[in-house]
Amino acid sequence: MRHRVLQRRSAWPALAAEAHGAWHATGDPDAADGGADGGARRGADGGTDAGRDAVREVAHDLEVAVTAVVTRDIDEVDDGTLRDELQLLTRTRNRLDARRSAVMSALSRRDAARARTARPDNPRAGEQAARQLRNDLAGDLGLTHGEVKQAQQLDKRLADAPVARAAFAEGSISQRHAEVIADCLQHVADARRMAELDAELTEAARRMNPVELGKYARGRLIELDNTAAEEAARARRQRRSARLSLTPDGYQQLFARLPGIAGETVATAVHAFRRPDSPGEHRTPEQATADAVVAMAEAALASAAAPRQHGVRPHVVVTVSEESVARSRGTADTVWSGPLPFDEVEDVFDDSTVCRLVHDARGVPTEASEGVRTVPAGVYRGIVDRDGGCIADGCDQKPQWCQVMHLGVPYRFQGRLTIKTAALGCSYHHDRLDRRGWTVTWFDGRPVLHHPDKPPRRPPSRGDPP
Template sequence: MSVENHVDHWGTSPRDPVATALAGMETALGELLAMDPAYWRTSQKKDVLARLETLKAQQAALELRVLATAGDIAEETGDKDASAWMRAELLVDKGAARAQMKLATSVSTHELLAAGLADGVVTRDKARVITNALNAIEANPVASNEVLLLAEKLLVGYATRLTANELRIVGKRILTEIDPVRFEDAEAKALLAEEERAQQKTALRVWDNHDGTVGDNHDGTVGFDGVLPVALGMRFKTHVEAWAQPRKQQFVEKGTPLPPWERLMGQGFARLLETIDPDALPRHGGDPTTINVVISLDELRKELGTAVLGYDETNGTTISATEARKMACNATIIPWVLGADGQVLDAGRSSRFFQPIQRKALRLQQKCCQADGCDMPPEWCDAHHLTPWSLGGKTDLKDGVLLCPHHHRLAHAPGFTHERLPDGTIRFTRRP
């Protein structure tokens, strides 16, 4: 029976089935919202959550059906399309509204998918994954209509037991599942093309946040973002997590509150950079990749001196002499000591960080961070020069001590002094 048979076009009929059904839904939802789930039985909560998932899928099915036939709304309001009306009247973001319209159009052309939504077995997210997979098959000149229909049937079936992300992976390989002999080569070519596109999208941006407080060049932080191919991106994530996880474990074992995971990941990334072997870096102009630190003799002698990363203050970044001394423990650095007139007094010596075999020996000897009371595992510690490199310290086992990143910073911080105790541990004391 059509809706028109019940509608009073003056808008006063109580027999409008659409309005009556919506009112019933609103009433039932209002009754549930008036209850406090804290007093529900566990079985009731599970039942509610499961049935709401089904209802959300059916609600999406209804919404997409209406949107697929909503061209008359734009005609009546003068909007470009229904998505523009959604933006103006429903305050839906333009991108989200257009995505909804696109999904509605796609679902309307796939009967099995539309039925899955209406039955509540295919969610909106899964419907979007399936339509993307089917659109790719439609664009494949080798795939026939029969193949498209079979792929739709299989994907709707998979949607009942897979998450949206799992379904996305299956969707990329569905043609191979249908006919391995026929589509395997095509899939391999498509995968290569996808990887090539990912390579073309690879990008990295780095910028100075200018949030420092000392001078124009002494900036606090650097921001960056980028895009990597999936395989490389997952390797990057794994490497950073390998450095972040031990820090998290330290907090857990000590029973102290955990910092935000993003901060741990940022600190893990910093540790990854600090431990890169210079020998593994590319060569520039015939020389190993190095960090040039320019510092005057007077600044070198100061407890609170400054230095420049680079070759001059115009093109470099100002850092503290303390930070320069800390970097000397972990990177290849060449100091350029200048006199009052800018003349090079000393081109210094390249100070390499401790070699892998030396680090292994230190781990065997010292077992953990040597700061008094710290038990950070040796794998996550820096090899620190007991006699500062700037004062002639050498990179050898007698002059090496393992310190975790926190205590390594304290060892170079002007606000702290440290001494070696008889048992070999290092005690830090804040200066008066």
């Protein structure tokens, strides 16, 4: 058994293997312990000295080859050769992923078999051994338990997909491609149809990314076996999940897996609330999607459909001291996200219900006032009719994407909103007014927000500032 490093094109090292036995991607890991001699001395774990020596030799050669590749100066290699290298690296990674999956699966089978033999009176001995192995591998390899389990199960699931299994082992499809094919085939009962789909989907995987392949596979399954497709859809619904958690650095982290029509509903809502960038605003797609999720949540809380608790509609609660309000700095406490700097919640006062709480010396609330809206309904209707959207020069954000901005004395300083001291602004331009020194100029009774060094382009028509 021997690996060698070859020179190719511009002389960058390429991994080329004349692999056999234990380290060949398509080899049988369950046979790796025995070796060719059959009579070699076995250790306590069933392995032979010859087998271990072979593994050490291959591991050394592999380490040398990989080191030669990763230490090559990229700046010395032309673009065409780098593209070739990417192809080779991707193919090699796929082959190693296939081998890792097979090795993990073999270890799991062996541990389970030994546990069942050692504890025949325990019907769950094999399952418990497999779980303990996942824990050990996760710690040893720096993987999550889910990643280990997924890799272990993939090799087993590909037993009914020999074409996909071979393509994965030779590196022409990735682990994600193999998982898509295995997911599709597990619901097909007819052996002939399964074989046809195995070949068809494997060929499609060579020219599609995993997401495209998933769409194609689900469509073909519906066409060929509607009963199997319905079963697959039910299985996906059972695996639905969502998790919302606070990270140590203060993010609310949202992760969700939503199948079928549930996923389509959320995707439709996100795209509906995904507003275009305001003039001067440059967001990444991820930032635009994050803003859309927040807008969806705001719309949900503002609707009468949100469930009430003790007769009160759910709402964002921010608690600040009068001293912090007066100084415009300090700590603002929230229910779910913990303490925030006052600057981050300052805009909340522009459009909110304010309730005053009195605490005793121990910090226990002893008195609470009635809530007072900072933006009366009549004022809001008036500024929507007057402004029609964000008042920033050149911005066309509609009212539903806007917040109410204080143009006069802020509410925290006892300022009261009227039609003449309020205006609509998108979140981007609201920040420009409150924190970036932008100014408002009035034309014919209508406010225009603009940079102080750039006169507004909208010419005055008639009238003077109010």
